[in-house]
Amino acid sequence: MKEKDKIRDSVKKAYGAVAGSEKSCCGPKTSCCGSPAATETLGEMGLSCGDPVMFSRLKEGQVVVDLGSGAGKDVFLAARVVGDKGRVIGVDMTPEMLALARENAEKFREMTGIDNVEFREGTIEKLPVEDASVDVVISNCVINLSPDKPAVFREVFRVLKRGGKMVVSDIVLNRALPEKLKNDAGLYAACVAGALMLEEYLEAIRGAGFGEIEILKDAMYSTGNAGADPISLKYGKALEGAASSITVEARK
Numbered sequence: 001m002k003e004k005d006k007i008r009d010s011v012k013k014a015y016g017a018v019a020g021s022e023k024s025c026c027g028p029k030t031s032c033c034g035s036p037a038a039t040e041t042l043g044e045m046g047l048s049c050g051d052p053v054m055f056s057r058l059k060e061g062q063v064v065v066d067l068g069s070g071a072g073k074d075v076f077l078a079a080r081v082v083g084d085k086g087r088v089i090g091v092d093m094t095p096e097m098l099a100l101a102r103e104n105a106e107k108f109r110e111m112t113g114i115d116n117v118e119f120r121e122g123t124i125e126k127l128p129v130e131d132a133s134v135d136v137v138i139s140n141c142v143i144n145l146s147p148d149k150p151a152v153f154r155e156v157f158r159v160l161k162r163g164g165k166m167v168v169s170d171i172v173l174n175r176a177l178p179e180k181l182k183n184d185a186g187l188y189a190a191c192v193a194g195a196l197m198l199e200e201y202l203e204a205i206r207g208a209g210f211g212e213i214e215i216l217k218d219a220m221y222s223t224g225n226a227g228a229d230p231i232s233l234k235y236g237k238a239l240e241g242a243a244s245s246i247t248v249e250a251r252k
């Protein structure tokens, strides 16, 4: 197996286990999420590092793709905004996450009566999405997990319509990590060991062909603001200040 495939495989195993341990109120085997207000938290697993839906200022009728959609949190938030004339496609490579997301999609349809979401199995380095078919690509704490970030940005550029935009929240490094931490599979799955330095990250976006690039938010990453991510919590303290959570917008 090639090195990049090994990394993806280990990330897939880690998130398969996270999906399997989902026990929240909105988990697949419970039915307590029937109230309309619960669509706001549907698919929330505490795995995010930003709010790309809010920053992307979506409009009714738009086509949106969410890279690494997990249990679907941002897909459902976006789906409420784009409405039944729009469409939101979540892409994820982990079967257990897709299963959770699809169960949540059923609940979303029941709660809202809107049928505008879809979850596709695939990698973000080779998106199962047509060329020039998307208005907005969002992603929340996923690209750092990719073993080939330039390929991800090239794929985003390919699927966006001309004038379309990408709004992604992600982790970048403020200082290079020691070799020992860089090779820690758990820390990689925790969204830190695989992260690029900010300048490298922006260069990968430029290299894919994006012109206008803007950092909308830049916040030091710490256990305090990492949320309840079950993997990050284990490593957070040792890494204070080493990484930031950023939200970047780039236009095609």
Ligand SMILES: C[S@@+](CC[C@H](N)C(=O)[O-])C[C@H]1O[C@@H](n2cnc3c(N)ncnc32)[C@H](O)[C@@H]1O
Pocket (backbone or CB within 6 Å): 008, 011, 012, 015, 043, 044, 045, 046, 047, 048, 049, 067, 068, 069, 070, 071, 072, 073, 074, 091, 092, 093, 094, 097, 122, 123, 124, 125, 139, 140, 141, 142, 145, 146, 147, 191
């Ligand atoms: C940290 S979680 C974030 C989930 C979701 N965006 C959220 O905010 O709740 C990372 C997700 O990305 C998926 N993922 C990681 N690397 C991927 C890749 N190369 N291709 C597709 N999905 C990937 C994982 O399966 C997992 O569901």
